[in-house]
Amino acid sequence: MHSDRASLGLRIAAAAGLLFMHLPILLIFVYAFTTEDKSYQWPPPGLTLEWFAVTWNRPDVWEALSLSLRVAAISTAIALVLGTLCAAAVAHTRFFGREVISLLVILPIALPGIITGISLRSAFNLADIPFSFWTILLGHATFCVVVVYNNAVARFRRMSGSLIEASMDLGANAFQTFRHVILPNIATALLAGGMLAFALSFDEVIVTTFTAGQQQTLPIWMLEELVRPRQRPVTNVVAMVVVLVTFLPILGAFYLTRGTDTVAGQGK
Amino acid sequence: MTETDRVSLAGRLSDQLWRWPTLLVVLLIAPPALWLGIIYLGSLFALLAQSFFSIDEFSGLIRYEFTLSTYAELFRPSNFDIIVRTVAMAASVTLASAIIAFPVAYYAARYARGRWKALFYLGVMLPLWSSYLVKVYSWKLILAKEGILSWLFQTLHLTGLLEAYLSIPVLGGNSLSVSWTGTFLVFVYVWLPFMILPIQASLERVPVSMLEASGDLGANPGQTFRHVLLPLALPGLIAGSIFTFSLTLGDYIIPQIVGTSARMIGQAVYQFQGTAGNIPLAAAFAVVPILIMGVYLYIAKRQGAFDAL
Numbered sequence: 001m002h003s004d005r006a007s008l009g010l011r012i013a014a015a016a017g018l019l020f021m022h023l024p025i026l027l028i029f030v031y032a033f034t035t036e037d038k039s040y041q042w043p044p045p046g047l048t049l050e051w052f053a054v055t056w057n058r059p060d061v062w063e064a065l066s067l068s069l070r071v072a073a074i075s076t077a078i079a080l081v082l083g084t085l086c087a088a089a090v091a092h093t094r095f096f097g098r099e100v101i102s103l104l105v106i107l108p109i110a111l112p113g114i115i116t117g118i119s120l121r122s123a124f125n126l127a128d129i130p131f132s133f134w135t136i137l138l139g140h141a142t143f144c145v146v147v148v149y150n151n152a153v154a155r156f157r158r159m160s161g162s163l164i165e166a167s168m169d170l171g172a173n174a175f176q177t178f179r180h181v182i183l184p185n186i187a188t189a190l191l192a193g194g195m196l197a198f199a200l201s202f203d204e205v206i207v208t209t210f211t212a213g214q215q216q217t218l219p220i221w222m223l224e225e226l227v228r229p230r231q232r233p234v235t236n237v238v239a240m241v242v243v244l245v246t247f248l249p250i251l252g253a254f255y256l257t258r259g260t261d262t263v264a265g266q267g268k
Numbered sequence: 269m270t271e272t273d274r275v276s277l278a279g280r281l282s283d284q285l286w287r288w289p290t291l292l293v294v295l296l297i298a299p300p301a302l303w304l305g306i307i308y309l310g311s312l313f314a315l316l317a318q319s320f321f322s323i324d325e326f327s328g329l330i331r332y333e334f335t336l337s338t339y340a341e342l343f344r345p346s347n348f349d350i351i352v353r354t355v356a357m358a359a360s361v362t363l364a365s366a367i368i369a370f371p372v373a374y375y376a377a378r379y380a381r382g383r384w385k386a387l388f389y390l391g392v393m394l395p396l397w398s399s400y401l402v403k404v405y406s407w408k409l410i411l412a413k414e415g416i417l418s419w420l421f422q423t424l425h426l427t428g429l430l431e432a433y434l435s436i437p438v439l440g441g442n443s444l445s446v447s448w449t450g451t452f453l454v455f456v457y458v459w460l461p462f463m464i465l466p467i468q469a470s471l472e473r474v475p476v477s478m479l480e481a482s483g484d485l486g487a488n489p490g491q492t493f494r495h496v497l498l499p500l501a502l503p504g505l506i507a508g509s510i511f512t513f514s515l516t517l518g519d520y521i522i523p524q525i526v527g528t529s530a531r532m533i534g535q536a537v538y539q540f541q542g543t544a545g546n547i548p549l550a551a552a553f554a555v556v557p558i559l560i561m562g563v564y565l566y567i568a569k570r571q572g573a574f575d576a577l
Contacts, residue, residue: 006379007489013371018388020368021395021460024406027416031409040412042419082300089296093289101297104304111561112518114534115315115554116308118541122318122551123311142308145300174282174292196397203399206521222401226408226525239402250397254390 025243032240037233051233061238064221071133071217072201075140079197080190082141083148088182091156108143116143117210124211131213139211140204144197151193151257155186192256195249203246218242319551330548338548342556347536351556354533357448358516361455362463362509368456369463369508370501376464377471392468396461404525407454411445411526418443441528451527458522459515463508470504471497506568513564517557533557 006014032051034044055061083105090102108116120139129135163185167177205219212220218238225235285292322335341347376388395403410417421430434440434447441447474497482492520534531539533553540550 006375010371010375010379014375017368017372017460017464018391020457021391024403024410024457025395025398027409028402028406039414040409041414042409042416082303085296086300089293093293101301104309105300108304108308110514112514112534112557114518114520114537115312115558118537118550118554119311119315120307121541122547123314126314138307142304145304168286173279174285175278199397203401205401206519219399219401222405223521226401226405235405239399239405242399242402246398247394250394251390254393258386 028236028239028243031236034233034236037231040232051237055234055237055241058234060216060221061218061234064216064218067133067215068202068218071136071140072198075137075144075201076194076198078137078141079144079148080194083145083193083197084152084186084190086145087149087152087156091153092161105146105149109146113143113204113206114210117207120207121210131211131215133215135211135213136208136215136217139207140201143204143207144201147197147200148190148193151189151196152186155189159185188256192253195253195256199246199249203242315551315554318547319555321548323546323548328545338552339555341549342552347553350531350533350536350553353530354517355560357452357455357532358513361452361459361516362512364452364456365460365463365512366467366505366509369460369467370505373464373467373471373504374497377468377474378476392461392464396465400458401521403458404454404522407450407457407526408445411443411450411453413443413445415445445526446528448528451523454522454526455512455516455519459512462511462515466507466511467501467504470501470507474500503571506571510561510564510568514557514561517560 030044031040033047033049034041035046035048035050036044086101086105090098116139120135120142124131124135159182163181164177167181168174172180203219205217205223208217208220209223216224222235222238222242225231229235285295318330319338320334320336322331322333322337323329324331342351372388372392376385376392380388409415412418418427418430421427430444433449434443439447439449441450444450444453478496478500479492482496483489487495518534520532520538523532523535533556537550537553540546540553544550
């Protein structure tokens, strides 16, 4: 169909754009092994595995990681429930305020994070709610809903309504229909949405700086190190681990939603 | 339906839902609407309300009376500079991302097939989703005085060129990591994937036959680009620019880590609500990006940008 080939200039520009996006991340991997611990010297004077052991024995890193994982897990769970409910309501029915609801879901990520953050912080202050694990969670779940919603609503739209009607005609009640017909159809979309929500929450820093009290999530720990570098080698190792950890859910989500154009009942 | 189903609670409930579909929608929509309505909109309006209060200059306490004086403070030269600086940065970041993004998106949409298509997709998705702070950190490594970029210039015997650039008043600085150029580069890097995806989505919908027709009718590639491809890709470009513009307007971490001491809107909001304790002024500052984005979204909607999202 497209027998024509791209011009040399276009190919170079496209390749340069891709390289521009990836080389800085690769650089992180080199720095995790450098022997230099006082500056960001390039090329590294030597390579060592020493900093991995140092990082492994740091309790503050483990605490930050554990807090981040717990927050990400619970906010993903909340986002899965709220996002699916919202997508189910918006996808197959028309009701008053439908547009308003879809705008409301998107707003927390459409507006700059600092606005979400400072709004929540001043609301917590007004309501005399002390900053804790739960205040971090409230913020994270709010902006994670949209990721699940986006994935679920796309799948709901492709799913044929006649499948649900057939299930009801065959005697299943609403809950059985959900369990045996709807859920298997949207499962991979939910899993993909959940993974992306997890990655989003695990990485979030702007809203979290406003809703966390003394507690440090891993991104907050990194931010402290970026503003006032104290242990550069440990930061290098943590940065590399974060890259590896976030790549897994992204790759997972990619393989789950790939080739999902063939959902049962579609096009009938 | 079997007899047991008829009497079971689940069965009766689902019969009710079937009879009143509105009830089903209400039940579905209530939890997310309540969550977002109370937690998110509630806080947002509480913040906006505070921008109409003012701070007592002597006691430092908030006066809870309606006033527009806090908004008037935004127009003081020192504050207005922050707004102008931020908008200028957002505009240049948007322009640069569009220029870098277009060839990548065009190649991915028109030429990449099969495995290459997947590679391009992942090639954009991985940087998009990988950690924001790690990406910023990698640029701190790159731009540092002893970092890889200085080394590159040195190896190519071009250190003089770098120093000449750094001595340019506004753009340069002591080193790239404390200059506006540095801030600009990091912004472009971090938001680039947000620009590529919508442009690619809009280019996927351009029929190849239209480009061929343009060529057949005697247009050279430049003319085809200007008169056929660019207008058709415009909704995608505008959609992408919504992200790059909005994200740059509100960011306070990148200019804090890589950049000069001159503040941007995000940093001003952060400082006024934190150390200065001036919530009304912080709230008024937060309204600026909301207003700018409101106007921007209105124009974008009229250009049909939302179909490209």
